Amino acid sequence: MSRSTLLWSIALAAAAVVIPFYLDASWLQDGLFAMAAAIGAIGLNLLTGATGQLSMGHAFFLAVGAFGYVYFASLPEEGAHSLGGLGLPTPVAAVLAVLLAGVAGGLFSPIAARLKGAYLGIATLALIFIGQFAMSNATPVTGGHNGRPVPPLEVFGFVFADTPDAPLVIAGVPFGALERLWFLGIVLLLGAGLFARGVLRGRPGRAMNTIRDHEIAAGVMGVPVARYRAGVFVLSSMYGGLAGVLIALVFQQTVPDYFGLLLALSYLAMIIIGGLGSVAGAVIGAVFVSMLPRLLTRYSDALPLIVQPGQEGVGAAEAAQILYGLAVVVVVLFLPGGLLGLVNQLRLRINRRVASAPAAKHSLTPTPETRN
Amino acid sequence: MITFIELLVNGISIGAVYALIALGFVVIFKATEVVNFAHASLLLVGGFIIAKTHEALGFWAALLLGLAGAAVLGALIEFLVIRRANVVNHSVLAIVTIGVDIVLTTELTRQIGTEVLALGDPWGSEVLHLGAINIPLARIAALLAASAVIAAFLLAFKYTNWGVAMRATAEDAETAALMGVRRGRVSMGAWAVAGALAALAALFMCIFPTPGLDRTVTATAMKAFPAAILGGLDSTTGALAGGLIIGVTESLVGGYQGELVFLGRGLGDVAPFLVMIIVLLIRPAGLFGTRELARV
Numbered sequence: 148m149s150r151s152t153l154l155w156s157i158a159l160a161a162a163a164v165v166i167p168f169y170l171d172a173s174w175l176q177d178g179l180f181a182m183a184a185a186i187g188a189i190g191l192n193l194l195t196g197a198t199g200q201l202s203m204g205h206a207f208f209l210a211v212g213a214f215g216y217v218y219f220a221s222l223p224e225e226g227a228h229s230l231g232g233l234g235l236p237t238p239v240a241a242v243l244a245v246l247l248a249g250v251a252g253g254l255f256s257p258i259a260a261r262l263k264g265a266y267l268g269i270a271t272l273a274l275i276f277i278g279q280f281a282m283s284n285a286t287p288v289t290g291g292h293n294g295r296p297v298p299p300l301e302v303f304g305f306v307f308a309d310t311p312d313a314p315l316v317i318a319g320v321p322f323g324a325l326e327r328l329w330f331l332g333i334v335l336l337l338g339a340g341l342f343a344r345g346v347l348r349g350r351p352g353r354a355m356n357t358i359r360d361h362e363i364a365a366g367v368m369g370v371p372v373a374r375y376r377a378g379v380f381v382l383s384s385m386y387g388g389l390a391g392v393l394i395a396l397v398f399q400q401t402v403p404d405y406f407g408l409l410l411a412l413s414y415l416a417m418i419i420i421g422g423l424g425s426v427a428g429a430v431i432g433a434v435f436v437s438m439l440p441r442l443l444t445r446y447s448d449a450l451p452l453i454v455q456p457g458q459e460g461v462g463a464a465e466a467a468q469i470l471y472g473l474a475v476v477v478v479v480l481f482l483p484g485g486l487l488g489l490v491n492q493l494r495l496r497i498n499r500r501v502a503s504a505p506a507a508k509h510s511l512t513p514t515p516e517t518r519n
Numbered sequence: 520m521i522t523f524i525e526l527l528v529n530g531i532s533i534g535a536v537y538a539l540i541a542l543g544f545v546v547i548f549k550a551t552e553v554v555n556f557a558h559a560s561l562l563l564v565g566g567f568i569i570a571k572t573h574e575a576l577g578f579w580a581a582l583l584l585g586l587a588g589a590a591v592l593g594a595l596i597e598f599l600v601i602r603r604a605n606v607v608n609h610s611v612l613a614i615v616t617i618g619v620d621i622v623l624t625t626e627l628t629r630q631i632g633t634e635v636l637a638l639g640d641p642w643g644s645e646v647l648h649l650g651a652i653n654i655p656l657a658r659i660a661a662l663l664a665a666s667a668v669i670a671a672f673l674l675a676f677k678y679t680n681w682g683v684a685m686r687a688t689a690e691d692a693e694t695a696a697l698m699g700v701r702r703g704r705v706s707m708g709a710w711a712v713a714g715a716l717a718a719l720a721a722l723f724m725c726i727f728p729t730p731g732l733d734r735t736v737t738a739t740a741m742k743a744f745p746a747a748i749l750g751g752l753d754s755t756t757g758a759l760a761g762g763l764i765i766g767v768t769e770s771l772v773g774g775y776q777g778e779l780v781f782l783g784r785g786l787g788d789v790a791p792f793l794v795m796i797i798v799l800l801i802r803p804a805g806l807f808g809t810r811e812l813a814r815v
Binding site for chain 1: 554556600603604609610611612613614615617618619620621622625626629738741744745747748752783784785786788789792793795796799800803
């Protein structure tokens with residue numbers, strides 16, 4: 148680890164710890180959604196960015212994770228709309244939900260292993276429609292159209308929820324559900340990111356990139372192509388499941404309609420905008436795409452062309468969608484590496500200016516650092 | 520039995536419309552190797568133009584304008600985006616079309632809002648009675664028009680210079696270019712044709728018995744994707760077969776929903792995708808698609 152990376156990491160970590168003490172709840176909620184999106188996007192980037200397998204069904208696995216958690220953790224409810232549930236301890240439920248998403252991905256692996264690229268993209272489109280169908284029919288699990296409430300996570304007696312009768316106050320700041328979840332989100336994102344980085348940098352990552360770049364060459368060199376494709380698909384679904392669990396915890400209510408095609412498309416937009424095939428790219432893209440609508444809503448009165456809610460014209464949510472659609476096109480046309488590539492280019496340029504002439508001599512041979 | 524025949528005819532008619540969409544999809548794939556996820560929005564644009572202009576211009580002029588508008592839009596997407604994107608991996612191009620789709624669909628659904636727009640077609644809600652069998656006139660028009668257009672398209676694909684150029688490019692783009700085929704023109708033509716086909720499909724998707732053009736049309740148009748895939752992305756025959764299979768499946772499953780209610784509500788909407796998955800399990804390249812072979 149170079150010194151600048153170390154400094155950056157320390158600065159980011161400090162910012163992450165300090166933020167909940169200063170920002171209000173709505174910003175925290177946005178931040179948490181961005182973290183959940185980042186986890187999901189990392190998973191999709193392993194599949195689409197690093198292995199070249201297009202998936203339009205990522206939202207399905209988020210739904211599996213979210214509803215899996217709710218079902219495992221809730222107690223069954225009798226009544227007019229009877230809801231099922233297993234009432235397991237919540238951490239167990241969360242782990243099981245992630246595993247369930249993995250199993251769902253595994254069930255799809257006969258297709259995920261044999262199809263490639265855009266073919267798989269359309270095949271996974273089926274997952275979205277099947278998911279919507281299943282969610283609207285399995286009302287005892289999903290609660291039907293209105294969804295159902297999510298029980299808060301509780302680890303060793305520590306509840307990730309508002310506790311009015313025993314408030315937790317740290318440094319004069321009341322720690323409610325969002326502040327507590329913030330740290331959970333950071334831990335999860337960090338773990339997810341480090342694991343994915345390990346996968347990408349190690350032997351599996353090389354194999355995945357080779358499959359993406361040249362399938363036959365990969366096979367000739369002894370990479371079991373089909374097994375890898377299925378495996379990455381399962382791994383990416385588990386990331387999707389984890390993102391789903393986190394989203395459910397933040398939302399505190401899961402709604403089937405949320406997990407539609409639009410969500411799946413926004414995840415693809417994230418990894419393209421951020422940068423294909425890397426963890427940092429997925430995180431940057433996720434923050435960009437999930438913060439954009441909220442930023443536009445917040446400053447809608449100050450921005451031209453965007454109207455306030457309820458008026459005739461382009462609303463903030465629509466403007467955000469159009470913007471990230473355009474961003475996808477612009478990034479592919481002009482920034483092949485995504486935003487991450489842009490950052491790296493700028494950094495290289497600055498470094499070159501600082502280091503002046505002698506360093507340039509060595510940059511002729513590509514090193515792993517300059518290539519990525 | 521009568522219900523069955525009615526459903527079957529309806530299904531074939533819907534299937535012919537899906538085949539129109541799938542055909543455009545396949546043409547684009549053959550000419551430029553791009554899986555065009557913006558196809559649903561091309562369709563929406565065509566339908567929108569027809570809906571907005573038919574009162575001023577009359578139906579037929581509006582239809583021509585809609586076809587032309589969608590064709591121009593398709594050509595523009597090719598010219599402004601696909602041609603400029605210099606990427607090796609074709610999955611990335613597919614994602615670009617998703618970006619285009621997000622932009623177009625968001626703007627158009629905003630324009631449409633919660634309205635249901637009529638397309639002003641001459642068939643209205645008339646029903647043709649053949650003995651005990653009742654079939655809406657609009658569905659017969661859809662079937663006839665789609666068949667005629669598909670036949671014309673296939674003949675043009677086979678016998679005209681344009682068709683030969685397109686097939687040559689699909690076979691081997693580099694050699695075709697060396698033989699004097701203008702690749703830019705071929706791929707732009709493919710996108711334009713696909714746009715026009717989609718606009719025609721939009722018309723038949725939004726007339727009786729559907730109430731009109733509304734914001735859910737793109738979701739319906741999504742069903743043409745399984746049609747194209749299960750037939751085989753690079754096969755025009757496959758697009759026809761796929762379209763018919765999807766149309767008939769949807770119509771039958773929807774029609775017999777009462778008997779199939781134990782499987783859940785809304786099965787008609789997922790059935791096309793289930794069929795696609797089953798076909799892909801058995802034949803990963805689709806029914807008529809060429810299995811990719813590589814010589815090393």
